[in-house]
Amino acid sequence: MTRQLFIGDREYFSGIGRIQYEGSQSTNPLAFKAYDASRVIAGKTMEEHLRFAVCYWHTFTGVGLDPFGVGTRDFPWADSGDDQQMANDKLDAAFEFFTKLDVPYWTFHDVDIAAPSDDLAEFEANLARIVERAAERQRLTGMKCLWGTANLFGHPRYMNGASTNPDFAVVARAAAQVKSAIDATVALGGENYVFWGGREGYASLLNTRTDKELEHMAMFLTKARDYGRSIGFEGTFLVEPKPMEPMKHQYDFDSQTVIGFLERHGLAGDFKLNIEANHATLAGHTFAHDLRMARDSNLLGSIDANRGDAQNGWDTDQFPLDLYDCVHGMMEVLQAGGFASGGLNFDAKLRRESTDLEDMFIAHIGGMDAFARGLIVADSILSDSRFTDLVSERYSSWESGEGAQFESGSLGLEALREIALRDGEPAKRSGKQELMENIVNDHIASALR
Ligand code: XUL
Ligand code: CO
Numbered sequence: 001m002t003r004q005l006f007i008g009d010r011e012y013f014s015g016i017g018r019i020q021y022e023g024s025q026s027t028n029p030l031a032f033k034a035y036d037a038s039r040v041i042a043g044k045t046m047e048e049h050l051r052f053a054v055c056y057w058h059t060f061t062g063v064g065l066d067p068f069g070v071g072t073r074d075f076p077w078a079d080s081g082d083d084q085q086m087a088n089d090k091l092d093a094a095f096e097f098f099t100k101l102d103v104p105y106w107t108f109h110d111v112d113i114a115a116p117s118d119d120l121a122e123f124e125a126n127l128a129r130i131v132e133r134a135a136e137r138q139r140l141t142g143m144k145c146l147w148g149t150a151n152l153f154g155h156p157r158y159m160n161g162a163s164t165n166p167d168f169a170v171v172a173r174a175a176a177q178v179k180s181a182i183d184a185t186v187a188l189g190g191e192n193y194v195f196w197g198g199r200e201g202y203a204s205l206l207n208t209r210t211d212k213e214l215e216h217m218a219m220f221l222t223k224a225r226d227y228g229r230s231i232g233f234e235g236t237f238l239v240e241p242k243p244m245e246p247m248k249h250q251y252d253f254d255s256q257t258v259i260g261f262l263e264r265h266g267l268a269g270d271f272k273l274n275i276e277a278n279h280a281t282l283a284g285h286t287f288a289h290d291l292r293m294a295r296d297s298n299l300l301g302s303i304d305a306n307r308g309d310a311q312n313g314w315d316t317d318q319f320p321l322d323l324y325d326c327v328h329g330m331m332e333v334l335q336a337g338g339f340a341s342g343g344l345n346f347d348a349k350l351r352r353e354s355t356d357l358e359d360m361f362i363a364h365i366g367g368m369d370a371f372a373r374g375l376i377v378a379d380s381i382l383s384d385s386r387f388t389d390l391v392s393e394r395y396s397s398w399e400s401g402e403g404a405q406f407e408s409g410s411l412g413l414e415a416l417r418e419i420a421l422r423d424g425e426p427a428k429r430s431g432k433q434e435l436m437e438n439i440v441n442d443h444i445a446s447a448l449r
Contacts, residue, residue: 003340006096007137010089012076013282013357014267018100018363029362034448035372037102038239049333050371051147051343052106056112056348058317059360060094066351071357082377083115087130088297095137098105101364102288105146107194108343110181111154118155120173124180131184138188146192146343147238147302148185148275150177153198153246163220164200164213164251175223184227185235191341192302193228194274195221196240201250217266224269233300236341237271238301241290242279245315253291254283262299276347277325278308278315287325291332302342303329305367319363326374327440334378344371373448380447386440390432 005011022201037047063078065069077089092112098106113134114127138144152162152174160166162174185193185265200217202208225237239262241252252258255273262268266311273294280290287307294300305320320326333339346367350359381387397403405411411419 005099007092007140007288010092012093012096013100013361016100016358016361019102027113028136030365032365032369032372034369034376035365041375043336045354046372046375047104049338049375050368051146052103052107052368052371053107053343053345054098054101054340054364055345055347056094056106056108057096058347060090062111062349063375064350064355069352071351073350076357079397084126084129084322085115087115089127090131091130091137093135095120095141095143097360098143099141101361101368103364103368105191105343105345106143107146107148107347109149109151110177110184111151113184120176123177127180127184131187138192141193143205145185145188146345147189147192147194147235148181148188149194149196150174152177153196156388156425158199160439161199161201162197162215163201163214163217164197166209166213168198171220178220178224179227182224182233185243186228186233191235192238192274193224193235194238194240194302195224196242196274197250198242198246200252201244201247201378203248214261214308217251218261218267221267222265223270225267229270237267238273238274238342240274240276240279240304241281241283242315245282254285255290259293259297259299261337268297268299272299272342274304274342274345275300276304276306277320277329278317279304281308282315284312286328288332291329291336293302295332295336300332300336300342301341303333303344304347305344305371306346306348317347317349317354318351319346319367321370323373323377324440326370327377327444330371330374330378331382334375334382377443377447380443381440384439384443387436390436394429394431 006018020031021036022033024033035046037045039046041049043158052344060075060077063073065071077093078086080086080089081354085235094106102417110127113130114123117123134412142330152158157170157173162173165171182193202210228237239252239258241254241258242250243253244250255275262271276295277287282285291300306317307320307322309316309326346364348363348367350363398407402411
């Protein structure tokens with residue numbers, strides 16, 4: 001469908017039109033070099049594979065403040081001084097940006113879109129009002145909502161946690177906020193609903209009953225799931241792991257921790273994982289590792305696309321431009337059979353020093369091109385029998401005979417000892433890591449030519 005480029009009479013990104021694919025030879029900073037939405041790779045278009053989303057929080061509210069300084073960006077949609085007007089203007093600017101960038105999806109926290117209020121009933125009304133406006137803009141532009149979430153970490157009331165707060169009154173308050181955020185997500189046709197537990201953890205073990213807090217978190221997620229299903233939400237609930245920051249320890253530490261928690265509480269299936277690259281690296285893993293753990297359990301739901309910085313240990317949320325990360329990430333996504341309801345959400349922010357409005361486009365274009373290249377290379381590697389044969393050969397002893405019997409549980413320790421005694425010292429079998437790494441490099445060079 002033709003998408004209207006901006007709504008109303010105010011154009012926020014004037015001078016920038018719809019971003020076009022111009023191919024790898026283009027030097028236009030405002031054009032895609034690799035992301036060609038309709039190009040077919042492995043039976044699906046790039047748009048269908050990648051399902052890009054722009055996030056509201058960093059992109060339209062992140063003015064560049066850090067612990068040492070105030071914001072550096074002046075947003076024209078934040079200049080009216082009236083809360084409701086600013087919420088409306090931000091929404092129009094956001095939909096203009098989405099449409100010009102030509103992404104199919106967007107994501108939001110309740111507090112990013114609604115005019116603020118500490119009064120619960122007033123906040124619910126503010127949220128409902130902006131959701132109605134957003135739904136209208138979705139109709140006008142063809143945009144879709146990938147997911148919504150509630151910000152249960154910014155307000156001082158949540159300083160000791162939201163669903164894991166030691167005080168029941170705060171848990172109830174958090175539940176009220178999640179209820180209206182689920183309502184908002186459903187009203188916008190959101191395909192997923194996310195929980196990121198920014199303050200679900202502890203600052204000190206000395207004052208914390210971790211046993212109670214973890215039980216409360218499970219109960220909270222269960223009741224949120226039940227409510228969502230009761231109002232007709234058919235999408236996926238997602239938990240986004242992160243080991244620390246802001247808390248010293250967060251309960252949703254990494255993929256494997258969250259998978260164990262979901263399984264233990266009977267939530268796996270309704271809930272899947274939203275894997276964020278920079279959170280995986282904060283946990284001491286790679287992005288691909290956390291994706292792999294989720295994929296192995298059939299719980300890979302969605303991705304928050306960004307990257308950290310190897311020289312510092314915090315959540316820098318940089319745009320995902322590291323080609324190896326994108327290749328290894330897309331290899332996991334492809335081997336998982338692709339996204340179902342999930343997608344690639346740019347939970348990424350401009351550097352504080354990037355102060356031009358066009359930098360917002362340039363950063364997203366770079367991230368989209370990086371994942372498009374990652375997709376092309378990943379598909380090329382996975383179609384190369386040199387690569388796939390190395391892996392299947394490595395595990396071939398399980399295909400039949402005693403290996404298969406072991407897998408089916410019919411060999412005990414005594415039987416295994418007899419086999420070891422009979423066969424003598426096992427032959428050495430090379431892991432061929434360097435060969436596989438070389439093959440990856442060969443494909444980066446050849447598939448992107
Ligand atoms: C914070 C983070 C969040 C979640 C949504 O590190 O990633 O923005 O994605 O609350
Ligand atoms: Co995130």
